[in-house]
Amino acid sequence: MATSQPRIATVAVRTGQQRTAEGEHNDPIFLTSSYVFTDAAQAAARFAGEDIGNVYSRYTNPTVRTFEERLAAMEGAQEGVATASGMAAVMSLCLALLKTGDHIICARNVFGTTVILMQKYLSRLGIEVSFVHSTDIDQWRNALRPQTRLLFLETPSNPMNDIADLSLLAQLAHDHRALLVVDNCFCTPVLQRPLDFGADLIVHSATKYLDGQGRCVGGAVLGNPELMAEVRAFLRTAGPTMSAFNAWIFLHGLETLSLRMRQHSDNALRLAEWLVAHDKVQQVWYAGLESHANHHLALRQQSGFGAVIAFTVAGGRTAAWQVIDRVQIMSLTANLGDAKTTIIHPATTTHGRLTPEERQASGVSDNLIRIAVGLEDCADLQDDLQQALASLTGNNNR
Numbered sequence: 415m416a417t418s419q420p421r422i423a424t425v426a427v428r429t430g431q432q433r434t435a436e437g438e439h440n441d442p443i444f445l446t447s448s449y450v451f452t453d454a455a456q457a458a459a460r461f462a463g464e465d466i467g468n469v470y471s472r473y474t475n476p477t478v479r480t481f482e483e484r485l486a487a488m489e490g491a492q493e494g495v496a497t498a499s500g501m502a503a504v505m506s507l508c509l510a511l512l513k514t515g516d517h518i519i520c521a522r523n524v525f526g527t528t529v530i531l532m533q534k535y536l537s538r539l540g541i542e543v544s545f546v547h548s549t550d551i552d553q554w555r556n557a558l559r560p561q562t563r564l565l566f567l568e569t570p571s572n573p574m575n576d577i578a579d580l581s582l583l584a585q586l587a588h589d590h591r592a593l594l595v596v597d598n599c600f601c602t603p604v605l606q607r608p609l610d611f612g613a614d615l616i617v618h619s620a621t622k623y624l625d626g627q628g629r630c631v632g633g634a635v636l637g638n639p640e641l642m643a644e645v646r647a648f649l650r651t652a653g654p655t656m657s658a659f660n661a662w663i664f665l666h667g668l669e670t671l672s673l674r675m676r677q678h679s680d681n682a683l684r685l686a687e688w689l690v691a692h693d694k695v696q697q698v699w700y701a702g703l704e705s706h707a708n709h710h711l712a713l714r715q716q717s718g719f720g721a722v723i724a725f726t727v728a729g730g731r732t733a734a735w736q737v738i739d740r741v742q743i744m745s746l747t748a749n750l751g752d753a754k755t756t757i758i759h760p761a762t763t764t765h766g767r768l769t770p771e772e773r774q775a776s777g778v779s780d781n782l783i784r785i786a787v788g789l790e791d792c793a794d795l796q797d798d799l800q801q802a803l804a805s806l807t808g809n810n811n812r
């Protein structure tokens with residue numbers, strides 16, 4: 415029987431491997447900066463682009479290529495380009511596809527460094543940016559200009575779990591001959607495939623769930639061959655390339671991604687429901703909860719809700735810090751997408767550079783705590799939070 419199109423868990427383990435003559439079972443790692451040619455004619459043809467093959471690892475490396483092919487197949491993209499970091503992916507995409515005079519509409523709740531890249535650096539090149547609330551389609555529509563080339567967003571957002579309607583935004587973008595770009599870091603293709611809803615490009619920080627164990631920094635851009643040719647040409651020239659070693663680590667991350675994302679999501683939903691019932695907790699934001707404003711949209715777009723939970727405690731910043739300082743299992747770090755659960759106070763860390771008004775607009779209050787739920791036993795995470803929350807005096811006034 416002819417094999418059908420393999421499913422995502424199979425793709426994650428199998429796609430893209432080029433077994434060498436050694437017959438190695440594991441994906442090989444090609445730690446080489448350059449490649450030898452059989453003769454001068456082949457060298458000339460490789461440089462001229464007439465003979466497709468390896469030249470130099472700034473833009474051709476077999477281990478990196480395997481990672482690109484595997485992630486692209488998982489996202490349902492025709493091609494992918496791996497980058498040195500998630501930010502290198504965002505930068506490469508913007509510099510490869512935009513020019514002076516172009517305009518970006520970006521969701522205000524995207525990763526903070528993405529905002530700075532656009533506000534501080536792209537604006538110097540004459541690329542203008544407007545920021546909008548990701549869930550308000552009228553704001554997106556009103557921000558459109560004849561020069562608008564990109565609509566850029568994350569869904570779910572960090573940390574409030576705002577869910578943006580990908581189909582609506584894709585239609586809006588295409589009506590104006592603009593491209594919809596989705597940073598799919600929080601869901602990964604296991605839980606959400608933005609191209610299926612009409613998005614044109616995906617960016618990833620591989621540093622998070624794709625690795626899954628907090629080891630390496632990396633990223634990727636995925637999309638159609640024409641757009642990827644531009645991004646690859648930029649990478650070849652500018653150089654923010656993924657290293658072969660990191661690609662090899664990420665390949666092994668992809669092998670377990672399906673299993674991990676299910677467990678992350680299961681743990682997070684259980685913990686979110688437990689927090690809702692806790693008398694020291696005021697409010698919980700997690701798109702898996704029916705009480706979340708975007709729950710039904712999340713059900714439509716995602717096959718799981720991911721692992722990032724935000725919640726408030728009574729008593730302002732002091733109380734939030736007290737909980738964070740008392741947890742014993744959870745790690746106090748800004749990272750997420752790790753087997754280890756992490757906890758952070760967004761208002762004074764990840765969102766600390768925003769003005770108080772901007773923080774309020776994005777829902778990041780002083781008494782808000784973010785947890786990125788890992789792969790520990792959820793009962794132990796509950797015990798950890800229980801003893802930390804118990805140290806707060808008095809019930810909240812909800």
Ligand SMILES: *Cc1c(COP(=O)(O)O)cnc(C)c1O
Nearest residue numbers: 499500501525597599619621632
């Ligand atoms: C971390 C992150 C980035 C940046 O990725 P790096 O690998 O740290 O450069 C971009 N987008 C989102 C949503 C992130 O969480």
